[in-house]
Amino acid sequence: MRLVLVAGFLGSGKTTLLEHIARQLTAAGRKIAIIENEAGEIGIDGNYLRQNGLEVQELYGGCICCTLSVDLVVTLQKVQRLFAPDVVLMEPTGLARPGDIVSAIRSHVPAVTHYHVLVLVDAARFDMLMSMLTPLLTAQIEAADVVAINKIDEIDQAVLEPMAERIRELNPHAQILAISAEKAVNLEPLLYGLA
Amino acid sequence: MSRETMTRTERVDAAIRLEKPDRVPVVPLLSAEAAGTLSGATMAQVSNDSQILFNSILKVFDDYGGWDAMHGGVWRPIHVQATGTHPMKIRIPGVDLPDDYVFQLVEEPIMQLEDYDKICQMGFDNFYYDDYLWRISSLTQDSLSDALEDVMIWGMKFLPEMAKRDVGMWVAATGMHPFFHLSLMRSLITFTEDLYYRPEIVEKTLKRMTADLIPKQIAMAKALGHNRWLLTEERASAYTYPLSVFERFWWPYTQEIVEAFWSEGIVTVFHIDTPWDKNLPYFKRLPKGSYVVSLDSTTDIFAAKQLLRGHGAIYGDVSASLLTIGSPADVEAYVKRLIDEVGDDGGFILGQGCNLPSNIKPENFRAMLDTCKTYEFSKK
Numbered sequence: 001m002r003l004v005l006v007a008g009f010l011g012s013g014k015t016t017l018l019e020h021i022a023r024q025l026t027a028a029g030r031k032i033a034i035i036e037n038e039a040g041e042i043g044i045d046g047n048y049l050r051q052n053g054l055e056v057q058e059l060y061g062g063c064i065c066c067t068l069s070v071d072l073v074v075t076l077q078k079v080q081r082l083f084a085p086d087v088v089l090m091e092p093t094g095l096a097r098p099g100d101i102v103s104a105i106r107s108h109v110p111a112v113t114h115y116h117v118l119v120l121v122d123a124a125r126f127d128m129l130m131s132m133l134t135p136l137l138t139a140q141i142e143a144a145d146v147v148a149i150n151k152i153d154e155i156d157q158a159v160l161e162p163m164a165e166r167i168r169e170l171n172p173h174a175q176i177l178a179i180s181a182e183k184a185v186n187l188e189p190l191l192y193g194l195a
Numbered sequence: 196m197s198r199e200t201m202t203r204t205e206r207v208d209a210a211i212r213l214e215k216p217d218r219v220p221v222v223p224l225l226s227a228e229a230a231g232t233l234s235g236a237t238m239a240q241v242s243n244d245s246q247i248l249f250n251s252i253l254k255v256f257d258d259y260g261g262w263d264a265m266h267g268g269v270w271r272p273i274h275v276q277a278t279g280t281h282p283m284k285i286r287i288p289g290v291d292l293p294d295d296y297v298f299q300l301v302e303e304p305i306m307q308l309e310d311y312d313k314i315c316q317m318g319f320d321n322f323y324y325d326d327y328l329w330r331i332s333s334l335t336q337d338s339l340s341d342a343l344e345d346v347m348i349w350g351m352k353f354l355p356e357m358a359k360r361d362v363g364m365w366v367a368a369t370g371m372h373p374f375f376h377l378s379l380m381r382s383l384i385t386f387t388e389d390l391y392y393r394p395e396i397v398e399k400t401l402k403r404m405t406a407d408l409i410p411k412q413i414a415m416a417k418a419l420g421h422n423r424w425l426l427t428e429e430r431a432s433a434y435t436y437p438l439s440v441f442e443r444f445w446w447p448y449t450q451e452i453v454e455a456f457w458s459e460g461i462v463t464v465f466h467i468d469t470p471w472d473k474n475l476p477y478f479k480r481l482p483k484g485s486y487v488v489s490l491d492s493t494t495d496i497f498a499a500k501q502l503l504r505g506h507g508a509i510y511g512d513v514s515a516s517l518l519t520i521g522s523p524a525d526v527e528a529y530v531k532r533l534i535d536e537v538g539d540d541g542g543f544i545l546g547q548g549c550n551l552p553s554n555i556k557p558e559n560f561r562a563m564l565d566t567c568k569t570y571e572f573s574k575k
Contacts, residue, residue, distance in 0.1 A: 010302055011384050070516040074554055093302075094383065095435070108520055125384070132387045134437045 001080060002087045003112045004194065005101060007140055008120030009094035009129065013150040017120060017181040017190070018091050024191055025087055033085040035075050037068065037092045068096055069104035080111045087194060088112075095136070099143035118190065119144035119174075120181075124154045126163050141167055144174045148190065153180045197575040203263040204363045207544065211423070211462055211508050213484055215541030219534050220263035221567035222365050222510070222546050223560070227270060228297050229551035230255050233560060238553065239289025242298055245269050245349050253356055259564055265357055266365035266546070269349035272298045276332045277342035279323050280371065282380045284331045297553045305330050306380035308389075311396045319376075319407045327380070366464050367421030368412045372428040372452075373404035374445050383430065390444060397444065405448045409455045416461050423487075424456065427466040433473035434493070446477055457485035464510070468549055470494050475502055483507070492517075492548030500537045509537055512548040513563050518555045523562035530566040 006018045018034065025032050072092065079088060092101055098117045105112055119140050122129065126149070129137050141147055147167050152160060164176050179186045200217045201209065209216040227248050231241035234251035241248045249269050256262070275281040284301040286292050292299065306327065314322045328334065334342060357363065371379075377400065378386040389397050416424045430436075431445040453463045462484070468491040475494070478486065479502070486507045490496050492514035499509055512533070517526055530545065537543045545567045551560070 009384055010382065070514075070519045070552060071554070073516075073520065095430075097434075104516065125388075128388060128391050129384075132391050132437075132440060133435060135433055136435050 001085060001111045002114040002116065002194070003076075003105065004087060004089050004116045004118060005098050006089060006091050006118050006120070007094075007096065007098040007144075008150075009122065009133075009137075011125075012094070012120040012122040013181040014091050014094075014120055017118075017148070017150070017179075017187070018089055020181060020184065020187055021190065021194070022089055024187075025194060030086045030194075031083070033079045033083050033088045035072065035079065035088060035090045037072065037090075037096075068093065069101055072101055073104050073108045076105060076109050076112070080109065097136070097139045097143065099139060102143065116146070116194065117144050118146045118148060120148050120150045121167070123149045123151045123160070123163065123178075130166065138170055141170045141174070144171055146175045146177060146190065147171065148181075149176065149178045150181050152178045152185065153183055197572050199572075203261075203361060207264045207363070207365070210541060210544050211484075211487060213505060213508060213542040218571045219538040219567055220544050221564055222264045222266050222544050223262055223563070224365075224546060224550055225252055225255060225265075225267040226550045226553075227251075227267075228553035229555050229560075230267070232553055232555060233259075233557055237288070237294045238297055239294035242272055242288045243290065245271060245345055249349055249352065256360065256362075259561055260568070261360060261362060262564055263544075264363055264365040265353075268353055269346070273332075273334070273342050274346050276328070277334060277339055278346060279320070279328075280369065282323070282327065282331065282371075282376060300379075302379075302382050304382040304385040306377070308393075310380075311389075311400045314400050315403045319373075319404045320411070364419075364421060366423045366425040367419035368415035368424035370408055370412050370424065370426055372426055372431070372445070373401045373408065373448060374431050375428045376404065377401070378430045390440060394443070401444065401448050405451055409452060413456060413459050413461065416456075417459070422460055423462045423464050425464045425466055426452065429468040431474075432467065432469045432471045434469035434471075438473065441474055441477075450480065453481050453485055457482050462487060465489060466549075467491070468493070472498065475499055478503065479506055481507065487544070489546065490548065496533070497536050500543075503542075504540070505542070508542045508544065510544045510546050513546070514548045515550070515552040518547060518559045518563070519552050521559060523556075523558045526559045526562040527566045530563055531570055534567065534570055 006014050008014050022032050022034060072090065076088065079085065092098065098119065102115055102117065149160065149163060160178055167176055177186060177189055181187065206216040206220045207222065210220050227241040228238060230248065230251040231238055234254045236247050236251050241251055248271060252267065272285045272287045276285060281300060284303060286299040286301060288294055288296045288298060310322065313326065317325065381389060412424055431441055433441065456463050464487040466489045470493045471490065472494055475488070478488065483506050487510050488499065488507060489510035490499060490512045492512040496509065496512045503509060513526060513529060517529060533545055
């Protein structure tokens with residue numbers, strides 16, 4: 001079972017991207033399950049996805065942070081047992097550090113054989129977030145296999161390369177992509193190795 | 196083997212005073228969700244029926260042989276909205292969610308930019324009850340009165356049951372740090388934008404909310420005849436923000452709050468989630484004995500003990516993962532380590548990290564309680 005973690009702050013475009021990836025992988029014949037932990041203004045359209053053959057688990061926790069990793073582990077074990085999907089797409093809360101989640105899952109869910117951590121950053125808010133939420137955003141970027149700079153349609157293209165350079169300094173190993181999830185720009189590379 | 200020589204209340208009070216009690220006190224935070232799981236009730240039942248929640252809490256206390264102070268009570272999702280403890284939309288099991296789901300706080304920027312001025316002008320409580328509450332809740336004026344009355348009624352019913360069991364409350368009053376309150380009401384990113392682009396109005400509002408909070412919560416603690424109150428913060432640590440933000444927007448208000456309570460003889464119990472390793476050195480600026488830090492297992496509690504030894508009491512920190520995925524032997528080993536290394540000279544209260552999780556294993560909960568109640572005596 002392959003786990004794709006779609007991480008990033010509330011409003012960074014995770015849900016839009018996650019739905020896109022889910023549809024593409026389903027069209028490619030992969031059996032998909034989704035674990036959603038972010039309850040925000042625009043939630044995932046679970047009913048729509050279920051009607052299209054996907055299993056959606058909305059993982060809700062009363063506490064925002066402290067039981068998250070263990071709740072994700074327990075939910076993932078349940079999803080694996082009940083549905084045996086090829087790929088699980090997991091959207092944790094924007095306050096989560098993906099490295100902590102991966103570490104917990106590695107310890108407790110041996111059925112996951114491949115990990116793919118995709119971190120979205122909001123291009124329009126990148127400077128502000130890097131300045132104010134430095135520890136959290138840094139930890140998210142450092143844990144990423146792919147950093148997708150989202151909402152590139154909302155920024156001056158001249159700032160894109162300096163932004164990518166700052167991300168590269170934090171994580172030289174991550175693939176960096178500039179995308180627009182809303183307008184479906186440059187999303188194909190996100191599916192490499194998954195479909 | 197020696198045995199207990201203190202009452203439950205004496206034991207807890209000694210630990211708070213940084214003394215070494217007859218044994219380390221154990222005070223689990225029995226959330227409604229854990230009470231439901233451990234008593235066989237559904238999340239929907241404990242979220243929507245005060246009588247079932249009340250019975251569940253007492254049943255768990257009795258079935259597991261009790262503990263040293265009651266932490267938690269008849270607090271349903273509607274109560275936390277009505278009292279302003281969680282100023283967010285809430286999805287409730289059995290109403291908005293399936294019966295076996297845990298209630299969900301919804302992160303949305305409900306509070307608008309102009310509301311900062313309203314809070315500064317009206318005061319927080321007036322803003323909350325005249326305006327804000329109706330944006331997040333399906334409560335009406337009548338059902339709000341009912342919900343607040345429900346809190347009082349069940350609180351009063353609790354007291355004789357606790358007296359019968361010779362157990363006191365862990366804390367009386369509870370409050371959210373103004374910084375955390377605003378972050379939940381504005382949502383993390385929007386609030387962070389405010390800190391960045393318009394810090395002056397945030398500071399003005401924090402000042403007003405602090406000034407409102409102090410007399411209200413001191414009066415509450417005094418009315419209940421209790422010398423501890425709980426202050427919750429989950430977003431101000433160096434896990435989320437750099438120390439420059441902490442120093443400007445969190446620490447000064449915290450120091451003011453703790454010192455005001457301490458001047459009235461009231462100890463502030465911090466419920467602080469996420470890793471606080473880089474922030475804890477600031478707590479040494481507070482008066483000795485004026486605070487307890489409750490750690491959620493992501494802060495290094497052993498390093499915290501070295502730092503705060505003889506200065507502030509520590510509460511914690513059997514993790515949610517240990518209680519859910521671990522074995523009783525794992526729990527026992529960790530509790531013994533906590534007692535040996537954090538409780539060695541007193542000033543320590545054993546509890547879970549954050550909340551008892553809703554998917555807690557009963558045998559792990561029993562191992563946590565029983566080990567704490569017997570380990571030190573077994574060594575003598």
